[in-house]
Amino acid sequence: MKRRPLILVTPSTDDGGTEFDDQSISLSNRYSDAIIAAGGLPLIFPATTTKPIMAEAVRRCDGVLMTGGDDIDPKLYAKNLPEKLAKKVGPIAPARDIWEPGLIAEIFSRNKPLFGICRGHQMLNVALGGTLLVDIPSQRPESLNHGRMDKKAEPVHEVTIDPGSLLGKLTKRKTLGVNSTHHQAIDKLAPSLRMVATATDGIIEAVELKNAARRPFLLGVQFHPERLFDSNGVFLRLFKQFVQACGPRRRSL
Numbered sequence: 001m002k003r004r005p006l007i008l009v010t011p012s013t014d015d016g017g018t019e020f021d022d023q024s025i026s027l028s029n030r031y032s033d034a035i036i037a038a039g040g041l042p043l044i045f046p047a048t049t050t051k052p053i054m055a056e057a058v059r060r061c062d063g064v065l066m067t068g069g070d071d072i073d074p075k076l077y078a079k080n081l082p083e084k085l086a087k088k089v090g091p092i093a094p095a096r097d098i099w100e101p102g103l104i105a106e107i108f109s110r111n112k113p114l115f116g117i118c119r120g121h122q123m124l125n126v127a128l129g130g131t132l133l134v135d136i137p138s139q140r141p142e143s144l145n146h147g148r149m150d151k152k153a154e155p156v157h158e159v160t161i162d163p164g165s166l167l168g169k170l171t172k173r174k175t176l177g178v179n180s181t182h183h184q185a186i187d188k189l190a191p192s193l194r195m196v197a198t199a200t201d202g203i204i205e206a207v208e209l210k211n212a213a214r215r216p217f218l219l220g221v222q223f224h225p226e227r228l229f230d231s232n233g234v235f236l237r238l239f240k241q242f243v244q245a246c247g248p249r250r251r252s253l
Contacts, residue, residue, distance in 0.1 A: 009027065009042045042065075049102065072092070114215075
Protein backbone atom coordinates (compact mmCIF):
# COMPACT_ATOMS: atom_id res chain seq x y z
CA MET A 1 0.00 0.00 0.00
CA LYS A 2 1.22 3.49 -0.83
CA ARG A 3 2.53 5.34 2.21
CA ARG A 4 0.44 8.38 3.14
CA PRO A 5 2.47 11.54 3.89
CA LEU A 6 2.52 12.22 7.63
CA ILE A 7 1.07 15.66 8.37
CA LEU A 8 1.72 17.26 11.75
CA VAL A 9 -1.39 19.24 12.77
CA THR A 10 -1.33 21.93 15.44
CA PRO A 11 -4.15 21.86 18.02
CA SER A 12 -5.73 24.48 20.23
CA THR A 13 -4.97 24.46 23.96
CA ASP A 14 -7.61 24.51 26.70
CA ASP A 15 -7.22 25.13 30.44
CA GLY A 16 -9.80 22.46 31.25
CA GLY A 17 -10.27 19.20 29.36
CA THR A 18 -13.02 16.59 29.33
CA GLU A 19 -11.35 13.81 31.29
CA PHE A 20 -9.75 15.45 34.34
CA ASP A 21 -10.40 19.16 33.79
CA ASP A 22 -6.67 19.83 33.40
CA GLN A 23 -4.77 21.49 30.55
CA SER A 24 -5.68 19.77 27.30
CA ILE A 25 -5.52 20.05 23.54
CA SER A 26 -8.50 20.22 21.19
CA LEU A 27 -8.94 20.17 17.44
CA SER A 28 -11.88 20.18 15.05
CA ASN A 29 -12.14 16.89 13.17
CA ARG A 30 -12.59 18.91 9.98
CA TYR A 31 -8.83 19.44 9.71
CA SER A 32 -8.05 15.73 10.01
CA ASP A 33 -10.92 14.85 7.67
CA ALA A 34 -9.54 17.21 5.02
CA ILE A 35 -6.01 15.79 5.32
CA ILE A 36 -7.30 12.22 5.06
CA ALA A 37 -9.50 13.10 2.07
CA ALA A 38 -6.42 14.60 0.40
CA GLY A 39 -4.40 11.41 0.90
CA GLY A 40 -2.44 12.31 4.02
CA LEU A 41 -2.19 10.88 7.53
CA PRO A 42 -2.78 13.51 10.26
CA LEU A 43 -0.78 13.41 13.49
CA ILE A 44 -1.66 15.88 16.26
CA PHE A 45 1.28 17.90 17.59
CA PRO A 46 1.66 17.42 21.38
CA ALA A 47 1.70 21.18 22.12
CA THR A 48 5.06 21.16 23.82
CA THR A 49 7.64 23.90 24.27
CA THR A 50 10.43 21.33 24.67
CA LYS A 51 12.73 22.14 21.75
CA PRO A 52 14.19 18.62 21.20
CA ILE A 53 10.68 17.12 21.03
CA MET A 54 9.51 19.89 18.73
CA ALA A 55 12.51 19.37 16.48
CA GLU A 56 12.01 15.60 16.33
CA ALA A 57 8.29 15.99 15.55
CA VAL A 58 9.08 18.26 12.60
CA ARG A 59 11.94 16.03 11.46
CA ARG A 60 9.74 12.93 11.40
CA CYS A 61 6.74 14.51 9.68
CA ASP A 62 6.42 15.28 5.99
CA GLY A 63 4.63 18.61 6.40
CA VAL A 64 2.82 20.81 8.93
CA LEU A 65 -0.74 22.16 8.99
CA MET A 66 -1.16 25.13 11.35
CA THR A 67 -4.81 25.52 12.30
CA GLY A 68 -7.21 28.18 13.56
CA GLY A 69 -8.00 29.03 17.17
CA ASP A 70 -7.85 31.80 19.75
CA ASP A 71 -6.42 35.29 19.24
CA ILE A 72 -2.66 35.81 19.19
CA ASP A 73 -1.46 37.89 22.13
CA PRO A 74 -0.71 41.42 20.84
CA LYS A 75 2.45 41.44 22.96
CA LEU A 76 4.02 39.38 20.17
CA TYR A 77 3.57 42.09 17.55
CA ALA A 78 2.36 45.39 19.07
CA LYS A 79 3.73 47.76 21.72
CA ASN A 80 1.76 50.31 23.76
CA LEU A 81 -1.62 49.05 22.61
CA PRO A 82 -4.41 51.50 23.57
CA GLU A 83 -6.52 50.16 26.44
CA LYS A 84 -9.73 50.44 24.44
CA LEU A 85 -8.26 48.27 21.68
CA ALA A 86 -6.65 45.84 24.12
CA LYS A 87 -10.10 45.06 25.51
CA LYS A 88 -11.11 43.72 22.10
CA VAL A 89 -8.55 40.89 22.34
CA GLY A 90 -9.51 37.48 23.57
CA PRO A 91 -9.58 34.80 24.40
CA ILE A 92 -5.86 34.16 23.94
CA ALA A 93 -3.79 30.97 24.16
CA PRO A 94 -0.58 31.81 26.09
CA ALA A 95 0.95 28.33 25.78
CA ARG A 96 0.26 28.18 22.07
CA ASP A 97 1.77 31.65 21.60
CA ILE A 98 5.00 30.25 23.04
CA TRP A 99 5.41 27.05 21.05
CA GLU A 100 4.02 28.06 17.65
CA PRO A 101 6.77 30.57 16.73
CA GLY A 102 9.37 27.94 17.69
CA LEU A 103 7.58 25.37 15.58
CA ILE A 104 7.60 27.70 12.57
CA ALA A 105 11.33 28.29 13.02
CA GLU A 106 11.88 24.54 13.04
CA ILE A 107 9.73 24.08 9.92
CA PHE A 108 11.81 26.66 8.06
CA SER A 109 15.04 25.16 9.35
CA ARG A 110 14.09 21.75 7.94
CA ASN A 111 12.42 23.15 4.80
CA LYS A 112 9.15 21.30 5.35
CA PRO A 113 5.88 22.18 3.55
CA LEU A 114 3.60 24.45 5.59
CA PHE A 115 -0.09 25.25 5.24
CA GLY A 116 -1.48 27.88 7.63
CA ILE A 117 -5.20 28.42 8.18
CA CYS A 118 -6.74 31.43 9.97
CA ARG A 119 -4.69 31.72 13.19
CA GLY A 120 -1.97 29.65 11.49
CA HIS A 121 -1.91 32.18 8.64
CA GLN A 122 -1.71 35.05 11.13
CA MET A 123 0.98 33.42 13.28
CA LEU A 124 3.10 32.76 10.21
CA ASN A 125 3.07 36.50 9.52
CA VAL A 126 3.83 37.41 13.15
CA ALA A 127 6.63 34.85 13.48
CA LEU A 128 8.29 36.26 10.35
CA GLY A 129 8.12 39.85 11.59
CA GLY A 130 4.69 41.14 10.55
CA THR A 131 1.81 42.59 12.58
CA LEU A 132 -1.94 42.09 12.91
CA LEU A 133 -5.06 44.17 13.04
CA VAL A 134 -6.12 43.57 16.65
CA ASP A 135 -9.81 44.03 15.87
CA ILE A 136 -11.07 44.65 12.34
CA PRO A 137 -14.37 46.40 13.32
CA SER A 138 -12.47 48.84 15.57
CA GLN A 139 -9.53 49.58 13.27
CA ARG A 140 -11.25 49.22 9.89
CA PRO A 141 -14.91 50.11 10.60
CA GLU A 142 -15.64 50.36 6.88
CA SER A 143 -14.72 46.70 6.38
CA LEU A 144 -16.99 43.76 5.69
CA ASN A 145 -18.33 41.67 8.54
CA HIS A 146 -15.60 39.02 8.76
CA GLY A 147 -16.96 37.37 11.89
CA ARG A 148 -19.70 35.29 10.29
CA MET A 149 -19.84 32.54 12.89
CA ASP A 150 -23.45 31.92 11.83
CA LYS A 151 -22.22 30.58 8.47
CA LYS A 152 -19.01 28.71 9.26
CA ALA A 153 -19.33 26.38 6.29
CA GLU A 154 -20.76 28.78 3.72
CA PRO A 155 -19.10 31.35 1.44
CA VAL A 156 -20.02 34.83 2.69
CA HIS A 157 -17.75 37.09 0.63
CA GLU A 158 -15.40 36.95 -2.34
CA VAL A 159 -11.64 37.26 -2.48
CA THR A 160 -9.58 38.41 -5.45
CA ILE A 161 -6.63 36.12 -6.23
CA ASP A 162 -3.32 36.86 -7.93
CA PRO A 163 -3.51 34.51 -10.95
CA GLY A 164 0.25 33.99 -10.97
CA SER A 165 0.38 32.81 -7.36
CA LEU A 166 0.30 29.25 -6.03
CA LEU A 167 -3.27 29.88 -4.84
CA GLY A 168 -4.22 31.20 -8.28
CA LYS A 169 -2.75 28.17 -10.03
CA LEU A 170 -4.49 25.77 -7.64
CA THR A 171 -7.93 27.36 -7.78
CA LYS A 172 -7.69 28.39 -11.44
CA ARG A 173 -9.83 31.39 -10.49
CA LYS A 174 -9.40 35.14 -10.21
CA THR A 175 -12.14 35.37 -7.56
CA LEU A 176 -13.39 32.85 -5.02
CA GLY A 177 -16.22 32.82 -2.49
CA VAL A 178 -14.96 32.00 1.01
CA ASN A 179 -16.23 31.64 4.57
CA SER A 180 -15.12 34.13 7.22
CA THR A 181 -14.98 33.63 11.01
CA HIS A 182 -12.36 36.04 12.36
CA HIS A 183 -12.02 39.52 13.85
CA GLN A 184 -8.23 39.81 13.49
CA ALA A 185 -6.22 39.85 10.26
CA ILE A 186 -2.79 40.62 8.86
CA ASP A 187 -1.90 44.31 8.96
CA LYS A 188 1.78 44.84 8.13
CA LEU A 189 3.12 42.00 6.01
CA ALA A 190 6.27 40.20 7.11
CA PRO A 191 9.22 41.16 4.85
CA SER A 192 9.52 37.67 3.35
CA LEU A 193 5.81 37.30 2.51
CA ARG A 194 3.65 38.63 -0.29
CA MET A 195 -0.09 39.16 -0.44
CA VAL A 196 -1.80 36.90 -3.01
CA ALA A 197 -5.50 37.34 -2.18
CA THR A 198 -7.63 40.11 -0.69
CA ALA A 199 -11.26 40.67 0.23
CA THR A 200 -13.17 43.50 -1.45
CA ASP A 201 -12.39 45.71 1.58
CA GLY A 202 -8.64 45.14 1.27
CA ILE A 203 -8.26 42.64 4.13
CA ILE A 204 -5.45 40.20 3.33
CA GLU A 205 -6.88 36.71 2.72
CA ALA A 206 -3.83 34.73 1.57
CA VAL A 207 -0.04 34.98 1.64
CA GLU A 208 2.90 33.14 0.13
CA LEU A 209 6.66 33.57 0.24
CA LYS A 210 8.14 36.21 -2.05
CA ASN A 211 10.74 33.66 -3.10
CA ALA A 212 8.42 30.65 -3.30
CA ALA A 213 10.86 28.60 -5.38
CA ARG A 214 13.03 28.06 -2.30
CA ARG A 215 10.39 25.96 -0.49
CA PRO A 216 8.35 22.87 -1.44
CA PHE A 217 5.03 24.48 -0.35
CA LEU A 218 4.02 27.48 1.77
CA LEU A 219 0.55 28.99 1.83
CA GLY A 220 -1.40 30.91 4.44
CA VAL A 221 -5.15 31.56 4.11
CA GLN A 222 -7.43 33.58 6.37
CA PHE A 223 -10.55 31.57 5.51
CA HIS A 224 -11.32 27.96 6.54
CA PRO A 225 -11.04 25.54 3.57
CA GLU A 226 -11.38 22.54 5.91
CA ARG A 227 -15.05 23.52 6.37
CA LEU A 228 -15.65 23.68 2.62
CA PHE A 229 -13.54 20.86 1.12
CA ASP A 230 -16.39 18.35 0.87
CA SER A 231 -18.83 20.82 -0.71
CA ASN A 232 -16.47 22.46 -3.20
CA GLY A 233 -13.62 20.66 -4.93
CA VAL A 234 -11.58 23.86 -5.20
CA PHE A 235 -10.89 23.75 -1.46
CA LEU A 236 -10.07 20.06 -1.48
CA ARG A 237 -7.54 20.86 -4.20
CA LEU A 238 -5.63 23.05 -1.72
CA PHE A 239 -5.25 20.15 0.67
CA LYS A 240 -4.39 17.70 -2.12
CA GLN A 241 -1.58 19.90 -3.43
CA PHE A 242 -0.27 20.42 0.10
CA VAL A 243 -0.27 16.68 0.82
CA GLN A 244 1.28 15.99 -2.58
CA ALA A 245 4.04 18.48 -1.80
CA CYS A 246 4.69 16.49 1.38
CA GLY A 247 5.10 13.24 -0.57
CA PRO A 248 8.24 11.71 -2.08
CA ARG A 249 7.36 12.77 -5.61
CA ARG A 250 6.65 16.44 -6.11
CA ARG A 251 5.03 17.39 -9.38
CA SER A 252 4.81 20.89 -10.75
CA LEU A 253 1.45 22.64 -10.97
